[in-house]
Amino acid sequence: MVSMFKVLKEQYDNFHLINRLAAYELKSANNNNYLGSLWELLNPAIQIAIYWFVFGFVQGRKPITYDGGGTYEYFPWMLAGIAIWFFIYPSITHGSKSIYTRLKMVSRMNFPLSAIPSYVILSKLMPQLLLMLVTIIIFQFMGIPINIYYLQIPYFLVATILFLFSLSLITSTISTIVRDFQMLVQSLMRVLLYITPILWPLGHFGDTFQFVMKLNPFYYLIEGFRYALLGEGWFFIEHGWLTLYFWAILLVFLFLGSYLHVRFRRHFIDFL
Amino acid sequence: MTKSVVVKNLTKRYKLYSSNKEKMMDIFLPKSYGEPFYALRDVSFEAEKGDTIGFVGINGSGKSTLSNIIAGIVPETSGSVEIDGQASLIAVAAGLNNQLTGRENIELKCLMLGFSKEKIKALEPDIIDFAELGKFIDQPVKSYSSGMRSRLGFAISVHTDPDVLIIDEALSVGDKAFGEKCLEKMQEFKERGKTMFFVSHSIGQMKKFCEKAIWLEFGKVKMEGSIKEVIPAYEKFMDDYKKMSNKEKKQYREDAFKERSEEKEAVHS
Numbered sequence: 001m002v003s004m005f006k007v008l009k010e011q012y013d014n015f016h017l018i019n020r021l022a023a024y025e026l027k028s029a030n031n032n033n034y035l036g037s038l039w040e041l042l043n044p045a046i047q048i049a050i051y052w053f054v055f056g057f058v059q060g061r062k063p064i065t066y067d068g069g070g071t072y073e074y075f076p077w078m079l080a081g082i083a084i085w086f087f088i089y090p091s092i093t094h095g096s097k098s099i100y101t102r103l104k105m106v107s108r109m110n111f112p113l114s115a116i117p118s119y120v121i122l123s124k125l126m127p128q129l130l131l132m133l134v135t136i137i138i139f140q141f142m143g144i145p146i147n148i149y150y151l152q153i154p155y156f157l158v159a160t161i162l163f164l165f166s167l168s169l170i171t172s173t174i175s176t177i178v179r180d181f182q183m184l185v186q187s188l189m190r191v192l193l194y195i196t197p198i199l200w201p202l203g204h205f206g207d208t209f210q211f212v213m214k215l216n217p218f219y220y221l222i223e224g225f226r227y228a229l230l231g232e233g234w235f236f237i238e239h240g241w242l243t244l245y246f247w248a249i250l251l252v253f254l255f256l257g258s259y260l261h262v263r264f265r266r267h268f269i270d271f272l
Numbered sequence: 273m274t275k276s277v278v279v280k281n282l283t284k285r286y287k288l289y290s291s292n293k294e295k296m297m298d299i300f301l302p303k304s305y306g307e308p309f310y311a312l313r314d315v316s317f318e319a320e321k322g323d324t325i326g327f328v329g330i331n332g333s334g335k336s337t338l339s340n341i342i343a344g345i346v347p348e349t350s351g352s353v354e355i356d357g358q359a360s361l362i363a364v365a366a367g368l369n370n371q372l373t374g375r376e377n378i379e380l381k382c383l384m385l386g387f388s389k390e391k392i393k394a395l396e397p398d399i400i401d402f403a404e405l406g407k408f409i410d411q412p413v414k415s416y417s418s419g420m421r422s423r424l425g426f427a428i429s430v431h432t433d434p435d436v437l438i439i440d441e442a443l444s445v446g447d448k449a450f451g452e453k454c455l456e457k458m459q460e461f462k463e464r465g466k467t468m469f470f471v472s473h474s475i476g477q478m479k480k481f482c483e484k485a486i487w488l489e490f491g492k493v494k495m496e497g498s499i500k501e502v503i504p505a506y507e508k509f510m511d512d513y514k515k516m517s518n519k520e521k522k523q524y525r526e527d528a529f530k531e532r533s534e535e536k537e538a539v540h541s
Contacts, residue, residue: 020383028371031412105369111384177299266347 003262004255007169010112017112018119025123040127041134044086051078055199064201070232076142080229081198081222083135084160087128088218089189091121095168096185100176103268113265114258117168121161135229147231155236156224163217163250169257176268198222220246275356276467277319277342277436282351284312284337284491288533310532311337312491315351319484322465324458326472326482326499328506330513333488335471339438342469357435360385362426370414374405374424377413381428395431402457403427404450423450430457437461438469455481479503490528 011018030036052075055061061074098120099113106113132153136146175181193199196218202210213219220242227235236243287306289295298305312334319325327335340346342353343361368377378399382392400409403424408416416424429437437458458481461468470482478485478499485502487495495502516524 016389017383017386020379024369024372024376024380027376028369031371106384111386178296269346 001255003258006262007114007254007258010114011118014112014115018115018122021115021119022122022126025119026126029123037127041131044083044131047086048079048082051082051199061200064203066203066232068233068238070230072144072230073142076139076144076230077201077226078199079135079138080226083131083229084128084156084222084225085193085198086131087124087160088164088221089193091124091164092167092171093186093189094120094124095164096171096175097182098168099172099268100179100272103176103272113268114169114261117172118165121164121168125157125161139229144230149228149231149233152224152228152235156221156228159224159246159250160221163221163246163253166250166253166257169261170253173257173260173264177264177271192218196222214242215245217246217249274321275318275354276321276323277356277359278352278354279318279342280316280352280354282312282315282338282341282353283310283349284334284341284346285310285349307533308535310491310534312341313532315488315491315493317486317493317496319467319469321356321467322462323484324462324468324470324482326470326478326485327488328475328478328485328502329488329494330510334491335488336440338488339440339469339471342436343438355436359436359438360429360432360434361438361440362429368413368421368425371412373412374403374409374416375400377424378428382432385432387432399427399431402431402453419447419450426454430454430461434466436467436469438471440471441473451477475503475507491532 026037026040030039033039035042056074056078063071063073064077065071095117098117102116103113106116140146171181171185175185195213196216197213202213202219205213220239223239224235227233227238286309287295287298288309289298289306294305297303315334315338327338329335337346339361341348342355343359344353344355345361369380372380375396378396379392382395387395403409403420403426405416405420405424408420413421413424439458455477458468470478472478482499484497485495485499485506486493487502487506495505513521513524
């Protein structure tokens with residue numbers, strides 16, 4: 001418990017630092033490319049096009065119908081869900097290796113090491129906001145107008161950031177100590193795209209299968225953004241139990257992550 | 273006089289593993305695996321404000337480990353280091369980001385040291401001026417020569433105004449003119465009562481600059497005292513060492529290695 005408050009206080013105290021470091025992170029990532037930061041949008045755009053081609057066009061998915069009544073074409077339905085995936089995926093893979101790749105840069109012991117995963121995640125957030133904006137603009141031309149349910153977006157963004165941060169505290173500690181863990185994370189993340197209901201709807205399956213799939217905390221985030229962007233409803237109220245479950249998982253992760261991080265951080269440098 | 277750095281019974285033990293499997297077992301199992309190696313064993317000394325202390329010793333005697341521990345970069349295995357204020361280490365490869373320009377690195381480095389936005393803005397011109405990089409300040413650091421890199425690193429470190437400064441071989445890369453400038457700056461630090469540690473193989477620089485010296489040999493303090501006592505003794509040892517035949521040298525190093533990998537309780541003096 002003590003470690004958790006310590007880690008959270010470090011985030012609060014170093015807010016400016018985290019912001020600036022995130023800005024530099026973004027800058028140094030795209031310095032070598034002629035198109036620069038444009039790649040932060042081009043990369044997801046290419047992938048979205050492929051997913052649409054394979055699942056939407058070749059397999060010819062039917063429009064998706066929700067219990068609430070809304071029916072959506074495959075492309076906007078997929079886009080609404082996958083947009084946030086382009087924040088989740090790099091945040092987890094980079095967050096996990098954030099500490100051991102940057103420890104040399106820090107070179108002072110009283111640097112708040114818990115700020116490293118958070119600034120790496122924050123640097124992924126900026127392109128994400130842009131991607132979300134582009135998605136919203138596209139939706140205006142597809143007949144899915146701005147709606148009151150957009151108000152959920154800030155809530156789900158905060159939930160996503162907190163969740164990714166908690167998870168990264170755990171993964172970055174483990175992968176600093178055992179480097180193989182990073183490999184595992186990268187493979188698992190590729191799998192996670194397909195076992196999370198991002199590219200396929202959950203609606204057709206049996207209750208048990210649906211229940212198991214909903215235990216995946218990413219389902220909550222993806223579906224939440226979908227409800228918001230498509231204007232389907234207030235997801236976190238309609239699925240109250242899922243909301244409780246998600247925050248419980250988040251707290252457990254945060255607690256565990258802070259404990260591991262604080263316990264091992266003094267010795268991180270010895271594992272390099 | 274007030275103590276600025278107190279090092280007590282400092283020990284740093286590394287583990288040498290013969291395989292990755294052994295390393296894994298050491299992390300996860302309570303039993304100890306791998307061969308211990310004492311980079312430092314039972315090192316104690318004190319430094320007062322305004323002291324400039326040189327660390328001498330042959331390669332691998334623990335000078336850099338000691339400076340890293342004082343700077344707080346590497347944790348100690350046992351013993352303690354108490355520092356009054358903030359310590360800063362200047363080493364040749366002082367954690368610059370190769371992708372960013374010199375100017376951006378200045379801000380990044382200062383941010384990491386915990387400075388506010390205003391303070392960084394105020395410091396920036398001084399640092400740029402001191403580093404003498406000209407137009408290169410707006411070029412990525414990867415295009416710098418090693419001298420330029422160490423100049424930038426040195427300029428940043430001295431302007432962050434630490435209370436304890438540790439200089440690890442950083443002056444040996446720059447040219448003579450820059451070396452002079454750095455020594456001048458360090459002289460100024462000395463007058464302001466800051467404590468400095470100086471690691472160098474250049475006995476000349478050390479004689480010029482330090483008042484005290486600590487001679488480390490195989491992770492232990494062999495001799496400690498004023499520069500006038502330690503340096504001649506060290507030079508004499510170096511001469512003797514050079515005169516040894518290769519076989520004797522090898523024997524000498526092997527004996528030392530054996531001693532450093534022995535697991536034994538530190539003898540407190």
